[in-house]
Amino acid sequence: MTELQKDPITRGDFLGFGLLGTVVGAILTIPPVAFVLSPVIKTDLLGESDIDEGWQEVASVSDIPTDEPASFTIEFPIEQIYAGPDVQNQFPDEKRSDEEFTLKNAVWLSWKSEINHDTGKIAKVERPSFLDEKSSGFSESEREELKKNINVLSNSCAHLGCPVRWLINLDGKGEFLCPCHGGLYDINGTYEGGPPPRDMYRYVNVKIEEDGKLYVKHGYDIEPGLDKQQPYVV
Numbered sequence: 046m047t048e049l050q051k052d053p054i055t056r057g058d059f060l061g062f063g064l065l066g067t068v069v070g071a072i073l074t075i076p077p078v079a080f081v082l083s084p085v086i087k088t089d090l091l092g093e094s095d096i097d098e099g100w101q102e103v104a105s106v107s108d109i110p111t112d113e114p115a116s117f118t119i120e121f122p123i124e125q126i127y128a129g130p131d132v133q134n135q136f137p138d139e140k141r142s143d144e145e146f147t148l149k150n151a152v153w154l155s156w157k158s159e160i161n162h163d164t165g166k167i168a169k170v171e172r173p174s175f176l177d178e179k180s181s182g183f184s185e186s187e188r189e190e191l192k193k194n195i196n197v198l199s200n201s202c203a204h205l206g207c208p209v210r211w212l213i214n215l216d217g218k219g220e221f222l223c224p225c226h227g228g229l230y231d232i233n234g235t236y237e238g239g240p241p242p243r244d245m246y247r248y249v250n251v252k253i254e255e256d257g258k259l260y261v262k263h264g265y266d267i268e269p270g271l272d273k274q275q276p277y278v279v
């Protein structure tokens with residue numbers, strides 16, 4: 046008589062897989078780190094920002110492609126404060142960590158563009174023509190014109206902060222897509238569809254130097270007092 050073949054998966058294995066699936070599922074649905082850390086990093090227990098408010102170099106304007114965005118990484122130094130007012134009053138020299146931290150952010154740079162509403166494709170790019178002649182030595186008025194025509198966007202989705210990607214579909218239409226819940230934005234960061242309640246976050250403090258280098262300070266176009274618009278950007 047043939048011996049009954051043993052089931053290769055025992056009941057214990059099966060339950061184990063179930064538990065593993067639950068854990069993996071939970072991890073995948075945890076909001077991105079930007080969301081989790083946001084309240085910690087944005088303000089400390091004294092209500093101050095821990096993030097360095099100085100200028101950070103992003104890229105040179107000549108590095109911005111003509112008709113698609115490019116992402117650049119910047120690192121904001123953070124001065125971590127880890128004690129509340131009571132502890133600080135007691136130990137005034139111990140309130141700050143000796144460790145050095147940085148906050149990495151990705152910035153999307155692109156030229157402001159007119160979009161053809163029928164095709165969704167870029168119809169006109171506002172890239173100043175003097176960039177064909179030179180990549181540095183910009184006058185003040187040229188720097189103003191450059192600044193006016195560049196989108197400086199955070200890559201944290203305005204819904205729950207997932208990093209957005211630039212994708213071009215088979216019809217040649219490019220857009221920012223958020224992989225978490227399908228949020229969509231055009232090249233200017235304008236909201237197109239999905240759950241995000243607003244356009245992509247813009248850096249509000251931007252400067253361009255004579256040599257064409259673009260700098261930002263930490264800070265976004267978040268309107269104060271908008272209770273329903275909880276920012277998920279760090």
Ligand code: FES
Nearest residue numbers: 202204205223228
């Ligand atoms: S985080 Fe939900 S759509 Fe981007």
